[in-house]
Amino acid sequence: MKLPVLEIFGPTIQGEGMVIGRKTMFVRTAGCDYSCSWCDSKFTWDGSEKDAIQMMEPEEIRDALLEKGGDHFGHVTLSGGNPGLLRQIDELVDLLHDHQIKVALETQGSRWQDWFTKIDDLTLSPKPPSSGMKTNFDTLDFIIESLQQEQQGDFSLKVVIFDQDDLHYATNLHLRYPAVTLYLQVGNDEIETDNNENLVGHLLDKYERLIDQVMESSVLKDVRVLPQLHTYLWGNKRGV
């Protein structure tokens, strides 16, 4: 029942997506079925930190969270890699719920797990063409239909936008799943820089251009356009 864990940190704010700004703890699992060209967490799947992976029981993860976060948090975000690969997370979700802690999940939606229905804030982030990955829409259709029928919490779609093809992909996604709230997120194409001030200016320029394009669209109506706030605050630093 052990889970491969690379980072446990917080409390901090969730910097993006449907619970942007929310006080949360993060559990980052290792392993991914994707290898996106612009992934900002390549260390979770490229082998570079293989030796840092800790195999932890759900109880150990809960204890580590409580040790780090004390009584200062009521929300945990499961991120990766792709935590959606791990059947064993089921028990961790139950343990956290036992402590009245809500659970968020970030996954690309390439695999289904029954425990998805228990997640409080579920973000499905299928990857647009610039990632180099290909969406399996049969799987995504199944996941979204299942969530619409059974999920107890909220869920949303999120697409990171780097170029025109990505925006086109997001537009088609919105047409395919019109009832699901869609978040468009500015892609960070400077994941190596440590010049935070330049990075903020650069990302704000890109954010404004993305807003301009979305405002022109008659399809992208019920959408939210957001930055990654943690990048504005802390640049590309990890563990914050």
Add this chain to the structure above:
Amino acid sequence: MKLPVLEIFGPTIQGEGMVIGRKTMFVRTAGCDYSCSWCDSKFTWDGSEKDAIQMMEPEEIRDALLEKGGDHFGHVTLSGGNPGLLRQIDELVDLLHDHQIKVALETQGSRWQDWFTKIDDLTLSPKPPSSGMKTNFDTLDFIIESLQQEQQGDFSLKVVIFDQDDLHYATNLHLRYPAVTLYLQVGNDEIETDNNENLVGHLLDKYERLIDQVMESSVLKDVRVLPQLHTYLWGNKRGV
């Protein structure tokens, strides 16, 4: 049935609060029962733009929105001033709903209106001590109880934070209304500057300090800490 309108603009993004990032149109009404020391829209109540107020029928407002926004929007935000003073907004909300347009409201929660129950995204933003205003908690209690019983959409609390007393006020508010999602927002204390780059740096510093304080709190658990994104993008410019 006419409404005092000072600005109609968009589509743009909602820069703050519960629908941050949402594509929306804005209708800004004139008139306020408050006069907050740091108000960023003093022109709505200080008489300086009295001659610019247009008295408009709800149908005229709807037509102006459709003319400006075409078929590119599905959401309208009513802001002020305090739109909660205006009984006549009822008809405007119905007209927008007839067009499948959702309606958000921003009000300090100093007055009740029956049409609050029809609002899709209602933000109550009682003002903390730094504003110089005093919250009438009997009224706010009544509004929150009424919304909890009758409102069809979502609602949340939002407090702008300038100093320690404000954070203390927000903490007590969270204890008084624990079931209502609380948004904490970084106060903009540079509402006159036109140096956008310095403003962003200054506000990010303040944002980080506010996050640090909230992370330390064992009361402020289920909260969201957010900036005003429009200020990062466009500084203190109006009508964006």
